[in-house]
Amino acid sequence: MKENKKGILIVISGFSGAGKGTLVKELLRRHEKDYVLSVSMTTRAPRPGEREGVEYFFTDREHFEETIAHDGLIEYASYCGNYYGTPRVYVEEQLARGRNVILEIEIQGALKIKERFPESLLIFVTPPNAEELKRRLEGRGTESEEAIANRLARAAEESRGVEFYDYLVVNDKLEESAEEVHHLVAAARRAPVRREEFVKEIREELHSFAKGAQK
Numbered sequence: 001m002k003e004n005k006k007g008i009l010i011v012i013s014g015f016s017g018a019g020k021g022t023l024v025k026e027l028l029r030r031h032e033k034d035y036v037l038s039v040s041m042t043t044r045a046p047r048p049g050e051r052e053g054v055e056y057f058f059t060d061r062e063h064f065e066e067t068i069a070h071d072g073l074i075e076y077a078s079y080c081g082n083y084y085g086t087p088r089v090y091v092e093e094q095l096a097r098g099r100n101v102i103l104e105i106e107i108q109g110a111l112k113i114k115e116r117f118p119e120s121l122l123i124f125v126t127p128p129n130a131e132e133l134k135r136r137l138e139g140r141g142t143e144s145e146e147a148i149a150n151r152l153a154r155a156a157e158e159s160r161g162v163e164f165y166d167y168l169v170v171n172d173k174l175e176e177s178a179e180e181v182h183h184l185v186a187a188a189r190r191a192p193v194r195r196e197e198f199v200k201e202i203r204e205e206l207h208s209f210a211k212g213a214q215k
């Protein structure tokens with residue numbers, strides 16, 4: 001039986017402060033072999049403690065726009081005044097090697113991915129309620145009041161796009177949410193659209209049996 005060798009592209013989005021970064025880290029910690037995380041390029045300034053090539057590839061607008069022009073990104077978007085984008089080469093290489101690739105990106109980028117890669121899996125992560133989201137954003141202590149207000153306004157806008165996602169995960173208990181995502185991915189890999197090789201093989205065999213029986 002031919003298993004699907006190609007990995008799947010998993011998009012994880014959520015309101016800023018929904019805890020999606022922590023959830024993705026937990027998923028990678030628990031299932032290190034099954035996933036890789038794509039590191040995005042951004043024009044945003046690094047936050048204290050963020051490292052080049054780990055959280056992001058930090059760059060300026062000029063270089064970002066050059067990368068767009070050279071088709072070096074599979075998607076990009078502007079978010080709160082900065083560019084963010086997904087470098088192409090790493091994602092394509094890892095998928096070909098059979099790894100499931102996680103993109104932690106916002107909604108405009110997620111929709112572009114769905115358009116270009118219809119077999120991708122889109123998961124939206126949300127806190128249990130809006131009050132909790134505000135509390136988490138304020139508790140992070142890395143952003144100004146203005147930036148927090150901006151992110152809350154953006155969350156209100158993004159809440160309109162949730163229906164475009166395949167699944168919604170309420171991030172209440174970290175370990176449970178990470179396992180929930182892992183199970184969703186396992187189920188998604190079973191869908192016929194992601195098992196083309198298997199479907200093709202069994203179809204061809206059945207057709208040849210059917211021809212044989214007619215003789």
Ligand code: 5GP
Nearest residue numbers: 040041076077079084085086104105106109
């Ligand atoms: P932050 O500034 O908090 O790190 O990220 C802001 C938003 O940009 C988050 O929703 C994050 O998921 C999103 N983001 C990060 N990387 C990318 C990317 O490569 N493409 C897109 N479209 N969004 C991204």
